[in-house]
Amino acid sequence: MPPAKTEPGLTFGTAALRIEDIVALARRSTRSQLDNAADFVENIRAGARFLENLLAREGVIYGVTTGYGDSCVVAIPPAVVDELPRHLYTFHGCGLGQLLDDEATRAVLAVRLQSLCQGVSGVRYELLEQLHALLEHDVLPLIPEEGSVGASGDLTPLSYVAAALAGERDVRHQGERLSAADALRACGRAPLPLKPKEGLALMNGTAVMTALACLAFDRANYLLQLATRITAMNVVALQGNPQHFDERLFAAKPHPGQTQVAAWLRADLAIEGPQAPLHRLQDRYSLRCAPHVLGVLADSLPFLRQLIETELNSANDNPLIDPHAERVLHGGHFYGGHIAFAMDSLKNLIANVADLLDRQLALLVDTRYNHGLPSNLSGAPHERAMLNHGFKAVQIGASAWTAEALKHTMPASVFSRSTECHNQDKVSMGTIAARDALRVLSLTEQVAVATLLAARQGLWLREQAGELGELPAPLAETYASLNHDYPPVIEDRALEAELRQLLSQLRAQHWRLYAR
Numbered sequence: 051m052p053p054a055k056t057e058p059g060l061t062f063g064t065a066a067l068r069i070e071d072i073v074a075l076a077r078r079s080t081r082s083q084l085d086n087a088a089d090f091v092e093n094i095r096a097g098a099r100f101l102e103n104l105l106a107r108e109g110v111i112y113g114v115t116t117g118y119g120d121s122c123v124v125a126i127p128p129a130v131v132d133e134l135p136r137h138l139y140t141f142h143g144c145g146l147g148q149l150l151d152d153e154a155t156r157a158v159l160a161v162r163l164q165s166l167c168q169g170v171s172g173v174r175y176e177l178l179e180q181l182h183a184l185l186e187h188d189v190l191p192l193i194p195e196e197g198s199v200g201a202s203g204d205l206t207p208l209s210y211v212a213a214a215l216a217g218e219r220d221v222r223h224q225g226e227r228l229s230a231a232d233a234l235r236a237c238g239r240a241p242l243p244l245k246p247k248e249g250l251a252l253m254n255g256t257a258v259m260t261a262l263a264c265l266a267f268d269r270a271n272y273l274l275q276l277a278t279r280i281t282a283m284n285v286v287a288l289q290g291n292p293q294h295f296d297e298r299l300f301a302a303k304p305h306p307g308q309t310q311v312a313a314w315l316r317a318d319l320a321i322e323g324p325q326a327p328l329h330r331l332q333d334r335y336s337l338r339c340a341p342h343v344l345g346v347l348a349d350s351l352p353f354l355r356q357l358i359e360t361e362l363n364s365a366n367d368n369p370l371i372d373p374h375a376e377r378v379l380h381g382g383h384f385y386g387g388h389i390a391f392a393m394d395s396l397k398n399l400i401a402n403v404a405d406l407l408d409r410q411l412a413l414l415v416d417t418r419y420n421h422g423l424p425s426n427l428s429g430a431p432h433e434r435a436m437l438n439h440g441f442k443a444v445q446i447g448a449s450a451w452t453a454e455a456l457k458h459t460m461p462a463s464v465f466s467r468s469t470e471c472h473n474q475d476k477v478s479m480g481t482i483a484a485r486d487a488l489r490v491l492s493l494t495e496q497v498a499v500a501t502l503l504a505a506r507q508g509l510w511l512r513e514q515a516g517e518l519g520e521l522p523a524p525l526a527e528t529y530a531s532l533n534h535d536y537p538p539v540i541e542d543r544a545l546e547a548e549l550r551q552l553l554s555q556l557r558a559q560h561w562r563l564y565a566r
């Protein structure tokens with residue numbers, strides 16, 4: 051199995067990674083290497099050595115010479131200690147639900163590796179190499195996404211990573227399903243039986259939720275910009291009032307993200323230029339307050355980034371070790387409360403974007419609000435108008451997707467419940483929150499492409515009516531790109547394929563939007 055062709059772009063070692071690094075690895079748009087500098091390798095080795103010596107002296111180490119969790123009072127005799135990690139990933143092999151897709155699985159591998167590189171988890175350098183090899187050769191453990199309470203880490207989903215490193219269970223490689231042992235062999239590696247602490251180090255952490263959070267953050271960031279561009283198009287299509295985005299107005303309530311969105315809208319609408327006829331002094335809120343709605347997302351992203359990146363660059367298993375002071379530190383860093391909060395917040399922020407765009411679409415299709423555009427944005431000529439229904443069903447679809455997005459905003463973290471014989475009596479549910487956030491993003495992206503296509507149709511209809519002046523450059527570019535890829539809707543046609551194509555363009559971040 052040859053590795054991907056791009057050159058190594060980032061290093062797993064002592065340097066912090068950013069969300070964008072994880073996204074690039076997930077998409078295989080960059081490659082990585084494992085730090086092999088002597089001091090890094092020696093620091094990792096020191097941890098494993100310390101644990102080994104401690105074990106030889108028959109010290110008590112949680113999860114190494116004891117049972118797991120509530121079973122920490124059960125002593126494991128030295129003769130069978132080596133069998134313990136295999137039991138850990140084996141009894142956790144009970145995940146259900148859909149399998150994580152390729153991008154999410156790569157992100158999980160990368161995030162777990164970054165955590166173990168912090169050097170306080172007591173694993174061997176060989177284990178880091180084996181984990182990195184999965185990423186490099188794109189050998190992807192099949193990870194069911196359900197079954198983690200997000201505190202005790204993502205034990206069950208991460209058991210599939212631990213098992214694959216040891217050559218057990220199945221993996222996906224280039225779309226094919228094969229056994230982990232065969233896949234490892236094909237890339238020139240042997241299964242790595244885990245040492246006593248290594249099962250716990252791999253599994254007892256927040257890598258699944260944090261990986262999903264990185265992917266969600268990236269999608270949210272692009273969606274913020276796309277929703278702003280769609281809003282600008284809708285202001286033009288609806289002949290709205292661009293003065294709502296005046297710089298002086300926003301200087302008086304200067305939330306930085308909101309100010310940025312207003313500036314983007316000003317640039318798109320070039321409000322110094324000639325004005326469209328003013329139908330209303332004040333537009334409805336879905337246009338007038340768009341910087342305020344989108345601004346909450348824009349202002350939250352830096353804070354959410356901080357939560358996600360701190361988790362990403364942390365050691366989040368238990369116990370941790372200090373190899374130099376020769377201490378074993380028992381704690382609870384597997385508790386994913388920060389990611390749970392970040393993802394519960396993000397899904398709320400994104401669902402509000404779905405709602406905003408759905409309201410704009412409602413204005414576009416309705417002749418009572420759209421200032422002279424045809425009913426349902428139909429492009430049919432007068433004599434065929436009675437037959438044609440244009441965007442009517444697209445609007446109904448957007449209403450359904452918006453309702454479903456809003457329905458998913460119930461916070462997951464408040465559903466903590468005591469489990470594992472009351473050892474884990476307060477848990478984060480961060481993995482559920484992250485999966486919700488991704489679902490809300492998918493639904494909102496659907497609303498966005500529906501609204502984008504409708505906005506473009508609105509501009510086209512204005513153009514046909516001779517009511518479209520010269521568009522400012524950013525809007526002209528998006529309009530031209532859509533005109534190139536999609537014919538306007540004149541006679542009714544089934545739009546599913548075009549909506550799906552728009553969705554893949556969105557997911558590939560196809561349209562150039564705003565430079566930050």
Ligand SMILES: N[C@@H](Cc1ccc(O)cc1)C(=O)O
Pocket residue numbers: 118119120201202203205254368369384470
């Ligand atoms: N997360 C637990 C460990 C644990 C591992 C596996 C379990 O099944 C349960 C608990 C702790 O460190 O305290």
